[in-house]
Amino acid sequence: MTMSRYSTRPAGIGLRAAHHDAVAASRPSVGFLEIHAENYLGGVAPRRALEDLRGRYALSLHGVGLSLGSADGIDPAHLGRVSDLIAAIDPWLVSEHLSWSVTGGVYHNDLLPLPYTDEALAAVAANVARMQDATGRRVLIENPSTYLRFAESAIPEPDFLAALNARAGCGILLDVNNIHVSAVNHGYGPEWAHAYIDALPADAVGEIHLAGHHRTEEAGVTFLIDDHGSPVTDEVWALYARAVRRFPDAPSLVEWDSDIPALDVLVAEARRADRARFAALNGEHHARAA
Amino acid sequence: MPALHEIQRDFSRYLLGGAPDRVAAAILHDRLEPARRAQVYRNHLRISLTEALAATFPVVARLVGPDYFAAAVRRYVAAHPPRQPVLAEYGEDFPAFVETLPNAPAYLGDVARMEWAINLSLHAPDVAALDADSLRGAPLQGMHLMPHPASRLLVSAYPVHGIWAANQPGADGAVDLVEGGVALLIWRRGADTMFRTLEKPEHRFIAALFAGAELNRAAGLALQSDPLFDLARALAALLAEPIFRNPSA
Numbered sequence: 001m002t003m004s005r006y007s008t009r010p011a012g013i014g015l016r017a018a019h020h021d022a023v024a025a026s027r028p029s030v031g032f033l034e035i036h037a038e039n040y041l042g043g044v045a046p047r048r049a050l051e052d053l054r055g056r057y058a059l060s061l062h063g064v065g066l067s068l069g070s071a072d073g074i075d076p077a078h079l080g081r082v083s084d085l086i087a088a089i090d091p092w093l094v095s096e097h098l099s100w101s102v103t104g105g106v107y108h109n110d111l112l113p114l115p116y117t118d119e120a121l122a123a124v125a126a127n128v129a130r131m132q133d134a135t136g137r138r139v140l141i142e143n144p145s146t147y148l149r150f151a152e153s154a155i156p157e158p159d160f161l162a163a164l165n166a167r168a169g170c171g172i173l174l175d176v177n178n179i180h181v182s183a184v185n186h187g188y189g190p191e192w193a194h195a196y197i198d199a200l201p202a203d204a205v206g207e208i209h210l211a212g213h214h215r216t217e218e219a220g221v222t223f224l225i226d227d228h229g230s231p232v233t234d235e236v237w238a239l240y241a242r243a244v245r246r247f248p249d250a251p252s253l254v255e256w257d258s259d260i261p262a263l264d265v266l267v268a269e270a271r272r273a274d275r276a277r278f279a280a281l282n283g284e285h286h287a288r289a290a
Numbered sequence: 291m292p293a294l295h296e297i298q299r300d301f302s303r304y305l306l307g308g309a310p311d312r313v314a315a316a317i318l319h320d321r322l323e324p325a326r327r328a329q330v331y332r333n334h335l336r337i338s339l340t341e342a343l344a345a346t347f348p349v350v351a352r353l354v355g356p357d358y359f360a361a362a363v364r365r366y367v368a369a370h371p372p373r374q375p376v377l378a379e380y381g382e383d384f385p386a387f388v389e390t391l392p393n394a395p396a397y398l399g400d401v402a403r404m405e406w407a408i409n410l411s412l413h414a415p416d417v418a419a420l421d422a423d424s425l426r427g428a429p430l431q432g433m434h435l436m437p438h439p440a441s442r443l444l445v446s447a448y449p450v451h452g453i454w455a456a457n458q459p460g461a462d463g464a465v466d467l468v469e470g471g472v473a474l475l476i477w478r479r480g481a482d483t484m485f486r487t488l489e490k491p492e493h494r495f496i497a498a499l500f501a502g503a504e505l506n507r508a509a510g511l512a513l514q515s516d517p518l519f520d521l522a523r524a525l526a527a528l529l530a531e532p533i534f535r536n537p538s539a
Contacts, residue, residue: 038375038377044480045481065375067375071298072295081376100298101375103299103301105373106302106372107374108305109342109375112298115294115316120294148318148324149317149318150316150317151318152316187320219322221322223322
């Protein structure tokens with residue numbers, strides 16, 4: 001196994017505007033900050049806040065609007081803006097999603113699900129290649145949380161990601177909360193989630209995401225909403241332990257996007273990820289999980 | 291088997307308010323009705339765009355209340371969906387749209403215009419501004435002073451600045467409409483958007499400059515509405531703030 005030079009990096013936090021001032025003032029010792037590209041494409045205040053922070057922290061630029069799953073291709077104007085931002089702030093990591101949000105020139109402000117077909121694989125691979133060419137960066141592609149499956153889907157999601165990795169040369173951003181949310185919403189057991197993690201190529205996963213979700217009921221069926229609005233749940237910590245054993249070089253990140261707590265709470269969640277990671281890599285669970 | 295672009299087109303029509311039939315037919319039926327699964331995405335789109343527009347138009351949202359605002363956004367999104375993924379840039383057509391809403395106050399459109407102008411100012415590119423030093427020694431004859439991209443003029447038949455101020459967080463909302471109309475200059479100082487009211491001569495002066503008139507011509511228009519218009523003083527006040535663009539920087 002090749003050890004990454006970032007393998008001992010502590011977990012990072014997703015930086016939201018609500019925490020700009022608190023992060024600048026208290027400079028919490030976290031491994032890195034992840035920002036959403038679309039929040040920094042206009043306006044002087046966000047960019048100035050970033051200038052101040054990027055000297056102190058490694059930055060991960062997480063795109064949410066490129067719509068890599070669009071059959072129409074990706075918007076060259078938006079790709080140009082994201083590329084310019086990457087050139088300006090030189091982030092340590094660059095990532096986007098296995099999803100779509102644009103069709104017919106309309107942006108739907110969500111990470112919408114794809115049918116997992118050969119046609120979709122070809123479309124996403126072409127869009128990822130364009131993004132990587134334009135930005136000059138290897139991009140990590142995040143697995144989605146989904147609320148539906150398309151009847152014509154023929155390729156299991158982890159196989160789709162592995163094929164994308166092989167075809168486009170992109171990496172994978174593994175969100176273990178998303179795996180759990182999708183597993184529950186589609187009635188799969190934990191063994192599906194375990195098999196998912198095991199099916200991903202070990203050298204492709206370049207980052208792991210953690211977040212909370214909201215549990216609800218739809219017509220008597222338990223349904224999880226991926227709202228990033230609460231602490232990470234026990235089921236997700238269990239998947240995390242399995243993921244860090246399989247991908248020990250991948251840095252971890254905690255996201256919190258709704259009901260955003262005080263910065264201390266978010267940093268404490270990142271510390272908890274550090275302890276969980278250490279225990280998974282060194283503790284008794286290591287032997288038992290094999 | 292529907293092609294990817296057909297699935298995306300059908301999904302889009304459903305998300306923007308259309309019937310679920312076509313998209314539901316493509317979804318696997320597993321314990322829940324396919325339309326119910328699709329609805330999770332439509333709810334998210336509506337809620338997230340309502341939040342985005344409420345962040346750009348907080349005073350409009352406060353004036354009409356949350357239920358009315360959410361219903362207005364639903365109709366707006368169907369007619370004017372976002373065209374790109376930077377939501378801070380979404381809402382250009384919202385001021386004209388809110389004027390068409392039933393039972394809305396007559397000043398709602400102009401309040402929305404003020405909020406949109408503030409938003410454009412906040413998100414305008416960061417380019418160099420003109421100051422008095424950079425004009426020193428330059429011939430005033432034939433000079434053009436162009437607006438900084440963050441500078442805007444707004445004219446309303448209502449006291450929109452008063453309505454805006456009275457509906458900031460913590461304010462009581464009380465406004466005297468008898469104050470009448472107003473002309474506002476909106477600009478950006480550092481990372482903050484500023485505004486101030488303009489008297490008629492100064493408004494004519496700035497409006498002419500922003501429209502590309504040369505300095506002498508703009509001053510002439512101001513002097514027509516007030517023979518005592520003090521050009522040197524007005525210019526010094528404007529150059530003390532980053533209101534004009536510095537063309538040579």
